[in-house]
């Protein structure tokens with residue numbers, strides 16, 4: 001029986017292996033992690049991540065902390081560990097920190113006694129496979145290793161449907177007979193449920209670069225539409241109408257054109273910074289500059305939102321209660337890595353606001369840690385992050401949207417959770433200070449209905465409320 005071992009039981013490793021275990025009954029699947037808490041959570045009823053449909057996948061891989069035993073026994077090893085942005089040293093603030101990847105590779109080299117296929121599942125800089133190959137082969141003791149790049153394209157919140165029905169699976173390998181044989185072995189795993197024409201094979205470097213490029217293109221679309229929101233607000237155009245009509249062109253497509261307070265998540269910014277760094281290292285400053293702008297527009301979008309809130313509320317939010325609805329970086333996930341809510345809250349706190357936060361999936365502990373943490377520290381293994389950072393006193397967290405908004409001067413909607421569309425806004429308005437402001441960072445509410453209730457409403461990229469002009 002073929003044995004697969006995945007190193008890293010996170011947002012990618014857990015769901016991906018659950019689906020492989022379900023679809024490939026003839027394969028033994030084990031997921032290992034250095035974090036005991038994470039593995040314990042996978043083995044309990046309280047899964048460590050919130051992902052719709054994950055509970056119903058059925059077949060479960062084995063989750064274990066016995067990393068070395070399972071790596072030793074495996075034929076195929078997926079490596080799905082953190083690859084955060086470096087915070088210090090060469091390339092700080094841009095380059096990918098490959099500490100966790102390298103330590104996994106060294107451990108594989110230490111314990112292996114039989115030939116292995118090592119699969120890059122983490123998102124890594126182009127040419128990482130070469131470095132990994134060097135680490136493995138210099139310590140090989142006669143073991144043969146084939147490195148494959150098999151980047152993951154799932155999005156959080158839709159991970160299970162993305163895995164069941166992927167647009168494509170990409171496998172990059174060495175163009176040698178051994179490399180091509182390894183590609184076919186991995187292809188056979190995916191072919192258990194993915195149609196053959198959606199399994200693409202390429203050389204290693206194309207596969208590694210495709211992942212960074214795909215995220216850069218997706219983030220670029222959001223920055224493109226977000227860059228026009230201020231112009232829409234200034235001219236009376238409606239960004240939703242503009243995006244809809246532009247997206248009707250089949251060459252452009254309607255997907256991923258929702259204007260927002262900014263994109264978040266653990267991938268987009270990290271992967272673009274990584275691309276920028278690689279371009280700089282290859283003597284391509286103009287290309288690096290081009291992609292940097294995607295992030296600049298995103299940062300600008302978040303500060304523009306904060307400025308709008310403060311400017312609208314008589315140029316100060318000092319001592320005012322601002323309710324924040326939604327803290328995760330998108331709906332249907334409890335993940336807060338690089339969520340725009342962090343920057344917005346920090347901006348409001350800098351203006352001395354008092355913030356009351358409600359998110360259906362994010363705990364108070366997580367929010368406090370996020371607001372206390374330094375930039376880029378959020379993407380390291382959880383047990384290596386600071387355990388008891390200081391609490392931000394002006395922030396309270398509730399488990400109820402009505403409680404969060406009670407007595408508030410203003411509301412900021414920062415995540416597009418479906419339940420925010422169906423709230424009783426008349427009840428919320430009645431319990432707020434007047435004038436009651438609502439700043440919709442996700443364009444989820446019916447602006448006209450809320451204005452009829454009495455709210456002063458600001459929706460991203462929509463014609464301005466008369467109060468704000």
Ligand SMILES: NC(=O)c1ccc[n+]([C@@H]2O[C@H](COP(=O)([O-])OP(=O)(O)OC[C@H]3O[C@@H](n4cnc5c(N)ncnc54)[C@H](O)[C@@H]3O)[C@@H](O)[C@H]2O)c1
Pocket residue numbers: 007008009010011012013032033034035038067080081082083100101103104121122123124152153154155156266267379380381382
């Ligand atoms: N989250 C996503 O939606 C997504 C999608 C596609 C690709 N990716 C990429 O996949 C990789 C993993 O992302 P994630 O979101 O699953 O991260 P994650 O933080 O949820 O999971 C990573 C896990 O790896 C473990 N780990 C780190 N070093 C280890 C080691 N040496 N041995 C054993 N375990 C170790 C950590 O404890 C953690 O549980 C990243 O490179 C990311 O860019 C993420």
Ligand SMILES: O=c1ccn([C@@H]2O[C@H](COP(=O)(O)OP(=O)(O)O[C@H]3O[C@H](CO)[C@@H](O)[C@H](O)[C@H]3O)[C@@H](O)[C@H]2O)c(=O)[nH]1
Pocket residue numbers: 123152153154155156157215218222255256257258259260261262263264265266267268329330331
């Ligand atoms: O039209 C849109 C679409 C998305 N977003 C925001 O963009 C961010 C990222 O969203 P999404 O891409 O749906 O979620 P991720 O889980 O970050 O997935 C991205 O990053 C993953 C990690 O690399 C890739 O695997 C996925 O293909 C890629 O979509 C979120 O803050 C969204 O709210 C918008 O503001 N407007």
